[in-house]
Amino acid sequence: MITLSNNNREFLTGLIHSTIPITLPIAMVSGLFMAPWIAVIMLMVFFVSNINIATARSYLVPIEHIIACFGLLSCFWSIDPADSIIIFSQLLFVIVMKQVISNKAYLVIMQKQHLISKLTLAITGSAVIFVVDSYTHGMIYSAVRSVVQPGSDNHFELSWLDRGCAVLALTSWVLIYLFVRSSQILKAAILYIAVFILLYLSDSTSSFIAFILGGIAYIVLYFSPRIMSFLLALAIIAYMVAMPIFAIKQDPNKITENYSAIPISYAHRLFIWKFTSEKALENVVLGKGIGSSRAIPVLESDMVDYDNHSLSPLPRHPHNNILQIWLEMGSVGLVLAIIYVWNILVQFRNITAVDKNFGLAIHAVFINYFFIGMVSFNMWQSWWLMVLLYIILLMNIAWKSDE
Numbered sequence: 021m022i023t024l025s026n027n028n029r030e031f032l033t034g035l036i037h038s039t040i041p042i043t044l045p046i047a048m049v050s051g052l053f054m055a056p057w058i059a060v061i062m063l064m065v066f067f068v069s070n071i072n073i074a075t076a077r078s079y080l081v082p083i084e085h086i087i088a089c090f091g092l093l094s095c096f097w098s099i100d101p102a103d104s105i106i107i108f109s110q111l112l113f114v115i116v117m118k119q120v121i122s123n124k125a126y127l128v129i130m131q132k133q134h135l136i137s138k139l140t141l142a143i144t145g146s147a148v149i150f151v152v153d154s155y156t157h158g159m160i161y162s163a164v165r166s167v168v169q170p171g172s173d174n175h176f177e178l179s180w181l182d183r184g185c186a187v188l189a190l191t192s193w194v195l196i197y198l199f200v201r202s203s204q205i206l207k208a209a210i211l212y213i214a215v216f217i218l219l220y221l222s223d224s225t226s227s228f229i230a231f232i233l234g235g236i237a238y239i240v241l242y243f244s245p246r247i248m249s250f251l252l253a254l255a256i257i258a259y260m261v262a263m264p265i266f267a268i269k270q271d272p273n274k275i276t277e278n279y280s281a282i283p284i285s286y287a288h289r290l291f292i293w294k295f296t297s298e299k300a301l302e303n304v305v306l307g308k309g310i311g312s313s314r315a316i317p318v319l320e321s322d323m324v325d326y327d328n329h330s331l332s333p334l335p336r337h338p339h340n341n342i343l344q345i346w347l348e349m350g351s352v353g354l355v356l357a358i359i360y361v362w363n364i365l366v367q368f369r370n371i372t373a374v375d376k377n378f379g380l381a382i383h384a385v386f387i388n389y390f391f392i393g394m395v396s397f398n399m400w401q402s403w404w405l406m407v408l409l410y411i412i413l414l415m416n417i418a419w420k421s422d423e
Contacts, residue, residue: 098309107311
């Protein structure tokens with residue numbers, strides 16, 4: 021049993037409060053230390069919670085037990101069992117910490133105004149970093165990287181700020197919720213517009229579109245929360261079922277011929293999704309093992325010649341979380357994921373019925389995270405998993421903070 025004195029708990033709680041706002045600027049600068057940074061915050065939350073492993077396990081719902089067991093079993097038939105065990109440990113950590121945060125967030129709450137001021141400062145600082153790096157070809161980014169990676173050159177691409185943009189989009193919803201709850205509607209609108217403009221100027225198309233979709237979901241749910249939350253849940257589940265079918269049936273060559281003006285990154289994803297679906301059909305029931313996407317061999321004959329480029333049909337991950345689940349954990353894993361997501365959305369609907377403002381915000385955050393995962397990052401990237409825990413922690417602290 022983990023026990024802390026009141027003084028130690030207050031010290032760790034204060035440390036959590038002081039370190040949380042720094043995470044967003046770190047993400048915008050480089051994201052290099054974001055995953056371990058948030059992991060340390062999560063461990064502090066675990067210690068503040070004064071719980072043991074048995075208690076943490078008792079928080080898990082049945083579907084989470086099943087997902088954890090199946091994920092562990094898939095390591096045995098994985099292409100790279102050692103790597104799969106590491107990925108499984110990350111999954112287990114996220115599942116457990118999600119429940120710990122949800123059940124014990126009241127132990128690390130802060131006054132609402134303190135949270136508002138800290139998040140405002142963090143978002144403003146991140147926006148300044150983005151603007152400076154955008155117009156100076158990465159002056160801040162290069163300076164930080166020269167310290168942490170002395171051997172790197174000064175080359176900079178705007179896309180290197182994509183991680184920070186994704187975290188910014190997600191974090192903004194926490195502050196929007198706090199503003200709305202405090203009846204500061206104008207500030208909430210200004211914040212949304214400001215982040216919208218910044219994301220528009222960025223190279224992170226996925227974050228930009230996800231933020232728009234989150235805004236649309238927020239507004240639609242505002243006018244009809246009960247009906248629209250149910251329809252939104254149905255739409256998300258329908259997408260999870262339809263995406264593998266689309267990936268199998270679509271013809272990337274035909275689509276790119278008919279729509280030759282589409283950006284190469286969009287075209288590339290079509291080829292990735294086709295190749296992923298073909299590989300998923302090789303082990304359609306159980307999949308190739310959790311985290312095995314980057315271990316799947318890509319032959320020279322598999323390379324795609326497109327627009328004078330030689331594109332890999334599977335550059336480490338499928339750039340779609342649904343297809344990644346299907347590829348790695350088969351139809352069984354996909355069904356478990358659908359059940360899990362449905363349960364989450366049912367919880368969101370119940371929360372919305374009790375607290376409309378918070379319900380709107382968590383739906384917007386979910387849409388944001390979900391959409392980005394459908395086109396961009398590897399779902400098992402440690403930083404992306406840690407961002408999920410970071411947002412869950414922030415949302416719970418905001419929800420349970422003083423009125």
